[in-house]
Structures are given as structure tokens and as C-alpha cells.
Amino acid sequence: MTLPKKIPLAKLLNRWVYPAVIVVMALALWQYPAWFGQETPKQVAVEQEELPDYGRAQRETVAREFRAAWVATVANIDWPSKPGLPVAQQQQEAIALLDKVAAANMNAVIFQVRPQADALYTSELEPWSYYLSGEQGKAPEPFYDPLAFWIEQAHQRGLELHAWVNPYRAHHTQGGPVSEHSIVNTKPELIAKLANGMYWMEPTREETIAHSLSVITDIVQRYDIDGIHYDDYFYPYPSYNDGAPFPDSESYTAYQQQGGQLGVSDWRRAAVNRFVKDIYSEVKRIKPHVKVGISPFGIWRPKYPETIAGFDQHEQLYADARLWLNEGWLDYFTPQLYWNINRVQQSYPMLLAWWQGENHQQRHLWPGLSSNKVETNQGIDEIINQILFTRALLQEQTGQVFWNVKTVSENPRFAQVLKDTVFYHQALVPASPWLDSAAPLAPEVRYQSNTDGLSVSWQPRGDEAAARWLLYYQAGSKWRYRIFNKDILSHQFRQQDEVTAIAVVAVDRNGLESERIDQQIAGR
Known part of the structure; x- marks a missing residue:
């Protein structure tokens, strides 16, 4: 039986061992990056994954x-x-x-x-x-x-x-x-x-x-x-x-x-x-x-x-x-x-x-x-x-x-x-009409154009206190709205808002709304 020829250790390491180690490390770096403080392409993909485009509901009433x-x-x-x-x-x-x-x-x-x-x-x-x-x-x-x-x-x-x-x-x-x-x-x-x-x-x-x-x-x-x-x-x-x-x-x-x-x-x-x-x-x-x-x-x-x-x-x-x-x-x-x-x-x-x-x-x-x-x-x-x-x-x-x-x-x-x-x-919050059927009175609304834009203010009417105020405003062809706490009685629009009409609605604690009275802004 003929014995295999002896290969010097350094040559063996250079030819087979070192390349094998490099390949293993490369595979490990790709598959198990946490060992090396890196992230895998798979992990990055998960973190960069986007949610569906849900869009936004456009609405002109509250x-x-x-x-x-x-x-x-x-x-x-x-x-x-x-x-x-x-x-x-x-x-x-x-x-x-x-x-x-x-x-x-x-x-x-x-x-x-x-x-x-x-x-x-x-x-x-x-x-x-x-x-x-x-x-x-x-x-x-x-x-x-x-x-x-x-x-x-x-x-x-x-x-x-x-x-x-x-x-x-x-x-x-x-x-x-x-x-x-x-x-x-x-x-x-x-x-x-x-x-x-x-x-x-x-x-x-x-x-x-x-x-x-x-x-x-x-x-x-x-x-x-x-x-x-x-x-x-x-x-x-x-x-x-x-x-x-x-x-x-x-x-x-x-x-x-x-x-x-x-x-x-x-x-x-x-x-x-x-x-x-x-x-x-x-x-x-x-x-x-x-x-x-x-x-x-x-x-x-x-x-x-x-x-x-x-x-x-x-x-x-x-x-x-x-x-x-x-x-x-x-x-x-x-x-x-x-x-x-x-x-x-x-x-x-x-x-x-x-x-x-x-x-x-x-x-x-x-x-x-x-x-x-x-x-x-x-x-x-x-x-x-x-x-x-x-x-x-x-x-x-x-x-x-x-x-x-x-x-x-x-x-x-x-x-x-x-x-x-x-x-x-x-x-x-949705209204609870079985608790109360009497809607509040609409507030008294005033507005004034000024150098900053349009100032809108309102005062409650009637005995029932409002829990919220609902401010509608028209800009261009669309109506928009904002809800305010009961203590807020005014709002300032900017010139660039281009508001052409407004309405303020009182909302009581049971969610019932007052009459909505739209007002066109003079000169706009």
C-alpha cells in the first residue's frame, strides 16, 4: 500500500483550510449576522416593509x-x-x-x-x-x-x-x-x-x-x-x-x-x-x-x-x-x-x-x-x-x-x-338621543377680516351649555371642520386659508347638534 505524499502544513492551510474558513464566515455573516453585529438582507427587508396605502377618507361633515x-x-x-x-x-x-x-x-x-x-x-x-x-x-x-x-x-x-x-x-x-x-x-x-x-x-x-x-x-x-x-x-x-x-x-x-x-x-x-x-x-x-x-x-x-x-x-x-x-x-x-x-x-x-x-x-x-x-x-x-x-x-x-x-x-x-x-x-362621540332629545341653540357668530386673515368668534345662546363647538369653514369648493373644547370661543384663520363661508354649531353633552347656519364672508 502506497502512503499519500506529505503536504507541508503551511501549504495545506493556504490551499484548503483558510479558504474554507472564509467561505464559512461569509455564509455565517449572511445567515447569522447577529454574531458579527450586522443585519441580514432578510431583516432589513422586514424593517423596511411598508404598510398598505390605506389612504384618507375625505369628508365635509363631522x-x-x-x-x-x-x-x-x-x-x-x-x-x-x-x-x-x-x-x-x-x-x-x-x-x-x-x-x-x-x-x-x-x-x-x-x-x-x-x-x-x-x-x-x-x-x-x-x-x-x-x-x-x-x-x-x-x-x-x-x-x-x-x-x-x-x-x-x-x-x-x-x-x-x-x-x-x-x-x-x-x-x-x-x-x-x-x-x-x-x-x-x-x-x-x-x-x-x-x-x-x-x-x-x-x-x-x-x-x-x-x-x-x-x-x-x-x-x-x-x-x-x-x-x-x-x-x-x-x-x-x-x-x-x-x-x-x-x-x-x-x-x-x-x-x-x-x-x-x-x-x-x-x-x-x-x-x-x-x-x-x-x-x-x-x-x-x-x-x-x-x-x-x-x-x-x-x-x-x-x-x-x-x-x-x-x-x-x-x-x-x-x-x-x-x-x-x-x-x-x-x-x-x-x-x-x-x-x-x-x-x-x-x-x-x-x-x-x-x-x-x-x-x-x-x-x-x-x-x-x-x-x-x-x-x-x-x-x-x-x-x-x-x-x-x-x-x-x-x-x-x-x-x-x-x-x-x-x-x-x-x-x-x-x-x-x-x-x-x-x-x-x-x-x-355619537349622540345618545334616548338620554336627551332637546338640541342646543345655535350660537351667535361674528367674523371680521383683518390683516392676518379672518377672525371668527361665537357666543352661546340658551340655557344649555355646549360641551363642544363645531366650526365649519369653506375653502375653495370644499367644506372642512374643526372641533373645539367648550371653553374656546374664537378662531383665527390665515390669509392663505382663503375661507369664503363659515358656520358654528353647538354640541351638547349627549352629542346633539344645534342648527347649522352657514354665513358667506363678505367680499370673498
């Missing part, structure tokens, strides 16, 4: 759409960013958030003021929230009232503020220690402890219903809110108690001993239904203009409609949301439709259309959207398509609520997409 976002305080999800911040920083965070919401041409925030039987406002019924100071029962120092501050700042920006309460949660696992001020300790007879560490008020107890109703009516009486809002946490989700039944067997036995005939599921649902109905009647008794909104789980029951599958809130949360909508025990209904359009068993358009079919009293149907998905182009496209579908179905009564406000406040790209496309025009 848009009507509820454009809102939830602002969660539980576990400091949205605000304040953590417990115990200085008051000045809390306020700065709130202002920055509201500025971004307003800049995106939105018109409402749903602000959580009662996350765990506590208060982000001055209350004699429940303690100051842990999420403010890091200590339940401790007031802000220096003192201020967060809810009053949020209302003032929201209204200054032309935003409605809806106070969001959690009906029955007594203590959250991320709510700090259970303090002496907590309802867990002050009213232990109402409280059930769940397997995941949360505490829950028993919804069938008379004292629970009375207490939570007192909290809500107290907020309505003392604060200039635009709405009361409550969410899907009636009974807790089964996972909160490791799938075991809610621990209210003693109360149910007492109910039966007093002659009660309902099965346990119907008994629980009856208590929730009563609470929902009582809230609506009490809010309307105190301040009819305050809207009542509910945001239940997005599916009523599996097979409604036929192809829908998923969680059964009717049997698991004891929430008969279809009944509430059928009966009109609310002013707006916000089912949490957090699924994609093409998700066959939980299809967004199929569910929204089904809920609209159940809207016998023609209340507002403003679905909740899972807008957290807008971190990607695909997610942005999904939300834009959902907004467009909702508009097609609901037309001038349309609207939606984003879960959650970080969609806009911490995602400047999506906020800009909204402003450039579907929210290009400002919008008024």
Missing part, C-alpha cells in the same frame, strides 16, 4: 365615532408607572398620556378608578389605592385628587372621561399587603378567598350589592364624569380558583333555607342581573347625561352564532350579557372582541354582527379591540381592518375601545398611522 382606550391602574399597568411616585411625576405621566391620546384624534379615555375595592379619588367609602402611594389608605402627598385631575386634563383636551370600576374584586395579588383599611378586613363576612390569592366579594350578598352601588353613585354625584364603565370581572374566571366552584355554598344554602327555588347558576346570574339593572337606573336618576358602559367577555355562549366556540361567560362568569343588551340596561356595550377577522371559531366580524342583531334597544355598540398586537405590521393591518369593518356595520354610530392606552401612548408609529388614515378627521 365624523361620528367613539375613539377610546382603557387606562388600567391595577398592577400599575398604564398609570401611574409604579406605586409611590412623587405627585408631580404622577401628574406629568397623566398629562403626557392624555396629550398623545388627543394628538391621535381620539375623543375619550376609560380611566380605572376602583381596581380592588379602593379609590383613586377622595372617598369615605373605600381606602386610597395602593397603586398610588404603595400603601393602601395613604393619601397623595402633597394632596391632590387624581380623578378630579384626570377629568380636568381630559376635558381641556376635548376628551370624554369615563370612570371605570371593578364591581367585586376585593384584593388583587399585585395589590400589596392586605391592609387594615381593606374591605377584606373591614367587611370579612362579604369576602371569599380564591386559590390564586385574590379576594372577591360575594355578588349574591345584599351588603355587597349595596356597597358597590353606593361607591358608583358616590362617584356619579361628586365628579363631572362623562360615563361609568365596568368590565367582565363579575364572578372570577374559573382559573382564579383552580377550577373549583366559587366558595359561596353557605350563602346558597341559606338562600334555599329561606325558600329560594333557583339553581345555583341561575341564583348567581340573578344577583348580577339585578346589580346591572340597578346601576343603570340609579345613574340615570342622579345624572341622566352620564353614560353607562359595560365591557363583557366577547362571546355570550358557544354556538351563538352557530360556528362560534370558546369560553361560556353565561355559565362561568354568570354574566347574561345578551339580556343586558336586549333590555337596554346600558348606554354603550363594549364586548371584548380580541380575536382576528379570520379566526373562524371566534371571528371578529361574525361576533360583532351577532351582537348588533341582539341590540334591540339600539344602544351604542363599541367593541373592545386587542390593539396590543400593533407591534407588527400584520397587527396594525388587522386593527385598521377591524375599524373599517365596524364602520361598515355601524355607520355613523360606530366606535371602538383599545386595550390598552399603551397602543397609542407608547407606540408612536401606530398613533401616526391612526392620525394619517382612519382617524385623519376629528370625530364627535
Whole structure:
């Protein structure tokens, strides 16, 4: 056997090894650039990928759409960013958030003021929230009232503020220690402890219903809110108690001993239904203009409609949301439709259309959207398509609520997409004529040409105060409009705006508009 001829090491390296290493490194640089601090062509393509050209809707009359976002305080999800911040920083965070919401041409925030039987406002019924100071029962120092501050700042920006309460949660696992001020300790007879560490008020107890109703009516009486809002946490989700039944067997036995005939599921649902109905009647008794909104789980029951599958809130949360909508025990209904359009068993358009079919009293149907998905182009496209579908179905009564406000406040790209496309025009909240049928009087309008352009001013007429002012102006052959806060009573147009006609419309708190009286500008 003949042995192969020996090749010198240096020659071997030069001929085979070094070229092979270079080829491997080149391949690695192309396929795995992170090893070398580079980007692949594929990665660059993804980052440079453009969204579809959605275009802009051109319109000459005011848009009507509820454009809102939830602002969660539980576990400091949205605000304040953590417990115990200085008051000045809390306020700065709130202002920055509201500025971004307003800049995106939105018109409402749903602000959580009662996350765990506590208060982000001055209350004699429940303690100051842990999420403010890091200590339940401790007031802000220096003192201020967060809810009053949020209302003032929201209204200054032309935003409605809806106070969001959690009906029955007594203590959250991320709510700090259970303090002496907590309802867990002050009213232990109402409280059930769940397997995941949360505490829950028993919804069938008379004292629970009375207490939570007192909290809500107290907020309505003392604060200039635009709405009361409550969410899907009636009974807790089964996972909160490791799938075991809610621990209210003693109360149910007492109910039966007093002659009660309902099965346990119907008994629980009856208590929730009563609470929902009582809230609506009490809010309307105190301040009819305050809207009542509910945001239940997005599916009523599996097979409604036929192809829908998923969680059964009717049997698991004891929430008969279809009944509430059928009966009109609310002013707006916000089912949490957090699924994609093409998700066959939980299809967004199929569910929204089904809920609209159940809207016998023609209340507002403003679905909740899972807008957290807008971190990607695909997610942005999904939300834009959902907004467009909702508009097609609901037309001038349309609207939606984003879960959650970080969609806009911490995602400047999506906020800009909204402003450039579907929210290009400002919008008024759709009117609620069942709350009020008397339109406000048109204001008295004056104008004057000056060296800078055209000055327009207006003064209210009649006893009913305007909540917004709607200024129409004609430039060339097209009408345009702007919406102003109630405190603004004038506007200056530039010479280059070339305005030839104007009209100012008063809009009341229920969204009803005064007569529109067009005025031609003399000499133009």
C-alpha cells in the first residue's frame, strides 16, 4: 500500500483550510449576522416593509365615532408607572398620556378608578389605592385628587372621561399587603378567598350589592364624569380558583333555607342581573347625561352564532350579557372582541354582527379591540381592518375601545398611522338621543377680516351649555371642520386659508347638534 505524499502544513492551510474558513464566515455573516453585529438582507427587508396605502377618507361633515382606550391602574399597568411616585411625576405621566391620546384624534379615555375595592379619588367609602402611594389608605402627598385631575386634563383636551370600576374584586395579588383599611378586613363576612390569592366579594350578598352601588353613585354625584364603565370581572374566571366552584355554598344554602327555588347558576346570574339593572337606573336618576358602559367577555355562549366556540361567560362568569343588551340596561356595550377577522371559531366580524342583531334597544355598540398586537405590521393591518369593518356595520354610530392606552401612548408609529388614515378627521362621540332629545341653540357668530386673515368668534345662546363647538369653514369648493373644547370661543384663520363661508354649531353633552347656519364672508 502506497502512503499519500506529505503536504507541508503551511501549504495545506493556504490551499484548503483558510479558504474554507472564509467561505464559512461569509455564509455565517449572511445567515447569522447577529454574531458579527450586522443585519441580514432578510431583516432589513422586514424593517423596511411598508404598510398598505390605506389612504384618507375625505369628508365635509363631522365624523361620528367613539375613539377610546382603557387606562388600567391595577398592577400599575398604564398609570401611574409604579406605586409611590412623587405627585408631580404622577401628574406629568397623566398629562403626557392624555396629550398623545388627543394628538391621535381620539375623543375619550376609560380611566380605572376602583381596581380592588379602593379609590383613586377622595372617598369615605373605600381606602386610597395602593397603586398610588404603595400603601393602601395613604393619601397623595402633597394632596391632590387624581380623578378630579384626570377629568380636568381630559376635558381641556376635548376628551370624554369615563370612570371605570371593578364591581367585586376585593384584593388583587399585585395589590400589596392586605391592609387594615381593606374591605377584606373591614367587611370579612362579604369576602371569599380564591386559590390564586385574590379576594372577591360575594355578588349574591345584599351588603355587597349595596356597597358597590353606593361607591358608583358616590362617584356619579361628586365628579363631572362623562360615563361609568365596568368590565367582565363579575364572578372570577374559573382559573382564579383552580377550577373549583366559587366558595359561596353557605350563602346558597341559606338562600334555599329561606325558600329560594333557583339553581345555583341561575341564583348567581340573578344577583348580577339585578346589580346591572340597578346601576343603570340609579345613574340615570342622579345624572341622566352620564353614560353607562359595560365591557363583557366577547362571546355570550358557544354556538351563538352557530360556528362560534370558546369560553361560556353565561355559565362561568354568570354574566347574561345578551339580556343586558336586549333590555337596554346600558348606554354603550363594549364586548371584548380580541380575536382576528379570520379566526373562524371566534371571528371578529361574525361576533360583532351577532351582537348588533341582539341590540334591540339600539344602544351604542363599541367593541373592545386587542390593539396590543400593533407591534407588527400584520397587527396594525388587522386593527385598521377591524375599524373599517365596524364602520361598515355601524355607520355613523360606530366606535371602538383599545386595550390598552399603551397602543397609542407608547407606540408612536401606530398613533401616526391612526392620525394619517382612519382617524385623519376629528370625530364627535355619537349622540345618545334616548338620554336627551332637546338640541342646543345655535350660537351667535361674528367674523371680521383683518390683516392676518379672518377672525371668527361665537357666543352661546340658551340655557344649555355646549360641551363642544363645531366650526365649519369653506375653502375653495370644499367644506372642512374643526372641533373645539367648550371653553374656546374664537378662531383665527390665515390669509392663505382663503375661507369664503363659515358656520358654528353647538354640541351638547349627549352629542346633539344645534342648527347649522352657514354665513358667506363678505367680499370673498
